[in-house]
Amino acid sequence: MAGQKIAVVGSNMVDLITYTDRMPNPGETIEAPRFEMGCGGKGANQAIAAARLGAQVMMVTKVGDDIFADNTIRNFETSGIDTRFVERVPGTSSGVAPIFVDPTGENSILIIKGANAKLSPADVDRAEEALKDCALIVMQLEVPLETVYHTVALGARHGIETLLNPAPAPAELDASRIEALTFLVPNQTELATISGMPVESEADAEKAARVLIDRGIRTVIVTLGGKGALLVSAGAEIRRIGAVAVTPVDTTGAGDAFIGAFSRYYVETGDMEAALHKAVRYAADSITRPGTQKSYATAADFAAFLAKVGE
Numbered sequence: 557m558a559g560q561k562i563a564v565v566g567s568n569m570v571d572l573i574t575y576t577d578r579m580p581n582p583g584e585t586i587e588a589p590r591f592e593m594g595c596g597g598k599g600a601n602q603a604i605a606a607a608r609l610g611a612q613v614m615m616v617t618k619v620g621d622d623i624f625a626d627n628t629i630r631n632f633e634t635s636g637i638d639t640r641f642v643e644r645v646p647g648t649s650s651g652v653a654p655i656f657v658d659p660t661g662e663n664s665i666l667i668i669k670g671a672n673a674k675l676s677p678a679d680v681d682r683a684e685e686a687l688k689d690c691a692l693i694v695m696q697l698e699v700p701l702e703t704v705y706h707t708v709a710l711g712a713r714h715g716i717e718t719l720l721n722p723a724p725a726p727a728e729l730d731a732s733r734i735e736a737l738t739f740l741v742p743n744q745t746e747l748a749t750i751s752g753m754p755v756e757s758e759a760d761a762e763k764a765a766r767v768l769i770d771r772g773i774r775t776v777i778v779t780l781g782g783k784g785a786l787l788v789s790a791g792a793e794i795r796r797i798g799a800v801a802v803t804p805v806d807t808t809g810a811g812d813a814f815i816g817a818f819s820r821y822y823v824e825t826g827d828m829e830a831a832l833h834k835a836v837r838y839a840a841d842s843i844t845r846p847g848t849q850k851s852y853a854t855a856a857d858f859a860a861f862l863a864k865v866g867e
């Protein structure tokens with residue numbers, strides 16, 4: 557492995573989280589008990605989770621020219637993230653995500669991409685030399701698809717491992733342009749969309765993952781929400797990583813906590829299964845607290861959680 561640095565080429569948002577007893581009906585106004593604002597965005601969340609667990613992380617992203625931008629950059633800096641490739645876009649808003657969380661902890665999210673929609677292949681090329689020092693490049697789909705395809709190709713060209721979390725669920729992803737990925741990390745819905753196959757059971761998930769692996773992707777990790785994850789790799793038996801039972805308070809960003817933690821432990825050891833075991837637990841711990849990045853444990857707090865639930 558080239559080194560242990562992780563690059564995230566992806567999004568950042570400001571999360572505007574409303575905790576509500578129920579969603580309003582059309583034309584209705586209701587009062588919600590609580591609101592919180594925090595840093596979010598799938599890319600930034602994954603970067604922060606990895607950094608909070610001690611990884612060296614570099615972020616390639618775009619912010620607007622509003623007050624949200626200053627806050628986002630400060631947040632990266634205080635988390636020790638390399639911000640050399642975080643650029644401001646004049647005349648554009650930062651990405652924003654109004655989020656609604658119900659009493660069971662389930663969330664509904666709207667995203668306004670803002671400056672994230674301007675992250676281009678040229679921006680990735682500007683970071684090329686720095687990317688070459690990274691062991692893993694992590695991506696999501698809140699930035700233009702062309703930028704994702706370009707980054708997958710760049711990773712393959714330089715022998716850098718790449719991970720794509722295809723979220724939000726893609727309407728028009730060209731599967732032929734992500735075949736060089738090392739890791740695809742979809743949930744069941746995203747896997748069904750990308751493979752074009754039904755995914756209603758774990759057997760379906762394995763079949764769909766094998767089709768993508770036959771096309772070139774080395775490993776597919778299927779997230780199963782509260783049930784853990786499946787690890788499907790070329791030439792290996794499927795592995796199931798079980799969940800831990802917790803009482804959810806807010807599930808927002810749990811998938812990102814999972815990916816950040818997986819990336820951090822994978823680059824350290826190269827052991828996918830052990831990294832997934834930790835990632836499932838890190839995500840479970842995150843849903844016991846409100847907020848997105850605010851709910852991500854530090855390495856010390858995560859060690860305490862592991863001691864409680866078992867490694």
Ligand code: RIB
Binds near residue numbers: 571808
């Ligand atoms: O995955 C959770 C994230 O999705 C939130 O932080 C929100 O910003 C959206 O990007």
